[in-house]
Amino acid sequence: MTRIHLSATPSGPATLRLVPGLLQPRTISRGVHRAHVALVAGGAMLLGGDHVHVEIEVGDDCALEIQDVGGTVAYESRGAASRMDVTIRLGERAHLLWRAHPFVVTDGADVDRATRLEMGAHSAVLLRETLVLGRSGERGGRLRSAVRARDRDGTAIFIEDLALDGTRPRAGVLGPHRILDSAMLLGRRAEAETPSPRGDRRGPAGPAPRLLHLERPGTIARSLAMDAHSTGIEQIMDVWASETWDKG
Amino acid sequence: MNVPSTTLAMMLADSRLPIGAHVSSNALEAALLGGLSPGRIGEYLATRMDTVARVEAGAAVLARHLAQRDQPLAALHAEWAARTPSRAQRRIAAVLGDGLRRLADRLWPGSLSTDAGSPRPLVLGAIAAIAGLGPRDLARLVAYDDAQTVVAAALKLEPGDPRQGTALVLEACARFEPHIDALAALQDPTLLPSAGAPQIEGWSEDQSVLPRRLFRA
Numbered sequence: 001m002t003r004i005h006l007s008a009t010p011s012g013p014a015t016l017r018l019v020p021g022l023l024q025p026r027t028i029s030r031g032v033h034r035a036h037v038a039l040v041a042g043g044a045m046l047l048g049g050d051h052v053h054v055e056i057e058v059g060d061d062c063a064l065e066i067q068d069v070g071g072t073v074a075y076e077s078r079g080a081a082s083r084m085d086v087t088i089r090l091g092e093r094a095h096l097l098w099r100a101h102p103f104v105v106t107d108g109a110d111v112d113r114a115t116r117l118e119m120g121a122h123s124a125v126l127l128r129e130t131l132v133l134g135r136s137g138e139r140g141g142r143l144r145s146a147v148r149a150r151d152r153d154g155t156a157i158f159i160e161d162l163a164l165d166g167t168r169p170r171a172g173v174l175g176p177h178r179i180l181d182s183a184m185l186l187g188r189r190a191e192a193e194t195p196s197p198r199g200d201r202r203g204p205a206g207p208a209p210r211l212l213h214l215e216r217p218g219t220i221a222r223s224l225a226m227d228a229h230s231t232g233i234e235q236i237m238d239v240w241a242s243e244t245w246d247k248g
Numbered sequence: 249m250n251v252p253s254t255t256l257a258m259m260l261a262d263s264r265l266p267i268g269a270h271v272s273s274n275a276l277e278a279a280l281l282g283g284l285s286p287g288r289i290g291e292y293l294a295t296r297m298d299t300v301a302r303v304e305a306g307a308a309v310l311a312r313h314l315a316q317r318d319q320p321l322a323a324l325h326a327e328w329a330a331r332t333p334s335r336a337q338r339r340i341a342a343v344l345g346d347g348l349r350r351l352a353d354r355l356w357p358g359s360l361s362t363d364a365g366s367p368r369p370l371v372l373g374a375i376a377a378i379a380g381l382g383p384r385d386l387a388r389l390v391a392y393d394d395a396q397t398v399v400a401a402a403l404k405l406e407p408g409d410p411r412q413g414t415a416l417v418l419e420a421c422a423r424f425e426p427h428i429d430a431l432a433a434l435q436d437p438t439l440l441p442s443a444g445a446p447q448i449e450g451w452s453e454d455q456s457v458l459p460r461r462l463f464r465a
Contacts, residue, residue: 146442149330155323156330160444171288172279172295172448180446210450215329215338222446 002052004066006035007059014062022052034063041070046111048077052084056098060091060120063245071101071130074141076108083112090123090187097245099237102130102228105166109141117149117186119157124187124244128237132228133166133178140166140178149186149218157186157216177224181209181231183240190219191243209233253381260372260381261389263400267347272340273401273463274300274394275448278455286406293395293420299445301424303331304341304369305390306431306440309383311373313435315361321370324437328367331442334449336456340465341367348372355379383432388421395420401463 002021009015016035018025022045028036039054046052052072058064074082084103090096105111117125133140143164149157162173162180169176190211209232212220221240223231251259263269274296276289284292307328314321332338345368352360352375359378362371369390376386399413434440455465 154438156327156438158333159327159330159442160333161442162444162446170295171284171291172299172445172451175283175447177447210453212333212449212453213335214333215326215335220333222450224447224450 002039002054003057004037004055004064005057005059006062006064007057008033008061014059021054022050023054028067033061034065036065036067038067038069041072045072046074046082046084046109048075048082048110049080050082053087054085055087056096057089058091058094058096058123061093062091063095064097065245066096066098066100068099068101071104073104073106073135074109074111074143075106077110077141078108081110081112083114085113086115088115088117088125090118090120090125092120092122094120094123095245096125096127097241098125098127100128100130102132104132104135105141105143105164106135107138107141107166109143111142112144112146114146114148117147117157119149119151119187121152122187124185126237126240126244127184127186128233129182129184130228130231130233131162131164131180133164133174138166142166147184155216157218158184158214158220174224177226179223179225179228179231181223181225181228181233183221183233183237184218185220185240185244186214186218188244189213189217190221190240209236251379253379253385256379256381257385257389260375261392261396263396265351267344267351269344269347269393269397271464272344272397273405273455273465274398275451275455275465276398276401277405277461277463278451278458279448280405281458282451282454286402286408289398289402290416290419293398293416294423295445296394296398296448297391297420297424297427299443300337300448301391301394302427302431302441302443303328304394305387305424305427306434307367307369308373308376308386308390309431309434310437310440311362311370312376312381312383312386313373314437315374315377318361321362321366321374324440325366325370327437327440328369331440333444334452336452336465337449338367339456341369344368345371348375384428387428387431388424391424392417392421404462
């Protein structure tokens with residue numbers, strides 16, 4: 001299991017504990033109450049039967065930024081499903097920013113993915129999640145993707161199970177699109193309303209992201225797309241990151 | 249007031265019920281504008297049966313279970329809301345829930361356990377608890393209503409053979425049937441199904457801001 005644990009120290013830089021697994025965490029920088037970590041793929045990722053588990057813990061008052069180096073590709077499963085579990089625990093007033101790279105589900109892959117978040121009081125998280133069915137020219141395999149975000153006391157914030165299958169596109173799920181790109185801001189509502197899409201949104205720039213304002217503090221920006229470069233989610237990540245995270 | 253559960257189910261499924269449900273197309277209007285071809289409405293219904301309708305029916309069954317035991321519905325409301333990320337979907341559910349609650353207040357004065365603003369599946373579940381509708385028929389009622397809402401709107405948006413629409417409703421109900429056992433057995437709100445449909449959620453948001461629309465939702 002890959003572990004990234006950040007906790008505050010009474011004086012001086014925060015304590016950062018990194019344990020490598022199939023993904024290798026590397027320190028980019030570390031300061032008082034904060035750290036910046038790169039997550040590097042340890043080899044050919046997610047073959048059939050592989051189980052990647054990443055556990056992230058951000059202590060009270062700490063801020064962690066994670067940057068992926070290279071995306072994740074799930075290859076043909078050959079009879080055994082693969083899985084990726086991400087467990088995130090945020091302390092009080094803890095912050096996490098994770099600019100995850102695309103998660104690609106190739107033809108014949110069969111993958112379970114689960115992201116669990118436990119959020120302390122006044123904590124916030126901004127996650128990028130780009131699910132891609134197939135490399136170029138492929139339709140993609142099967143992906144069951146779950147998100148479970150709850151407060152410490154168990155109150156539900158965002159709960160979702162997606163069942164995607166590149167060989168069986170479904171109207172209403174992804175339609176004809178092969179990419180679901182999301183920026184998930186939880187624990188805090190997006191401040192500025194990105195201009196709402198109106199009228200014909202099938203212009204040359206591709207579909208505009210929809211904003212989903214959750215009942216509990218949190219906003220999810222989502223785009224369905226054919227091409228990962230035209231989703232508009234990157235720009236929203238930048239705006240929300242600058243609204244929420246101190247640049248210092 | 250004591251009526252057989254069959255009568256109750258027929259009444260609650262009747263589109264002539266004065267609760268204002270005619271304002272909803274279940275986002276079909278935005279879906280058609282957004283590129284869903286009218287020939288694929290059956291596919292749209294099938295997706296709804298596996299996603300939104302399961303969440304709604306599960307919430308109704310759980311509300312019935314809790315209301316029968318005089319337990320609060322707040323935690324269930326939170327679980328349902330966390331599985332309904334589209335604010336437009338939550339808002340229309342609250343509007344329709346209020347319509348249904350006002351009707352129930354007239355039919356069963358003082359008996360309903362839901363607050364103003366409760367979403368429709370919770371109000372329906374609370375009605376089922378006081379009026380004697382079982383969990384399986386309650387789940388079927390939610391699915392039937394979901395499908396019938398889409399098809400009735402389709403006849404206004406893309407007029408075609410109404411008999412074909414009725415066939416689609418029955419196909420959707422048949423599609424939903426394998427979910428019934430699991431839904432009817434639900435007792436723990438945290439186990440409410442959570443099947444997402446991002447395109448439907450996007451269309452629901454689009455529908456809420458559609459200019460010159462026929463339907464509010």
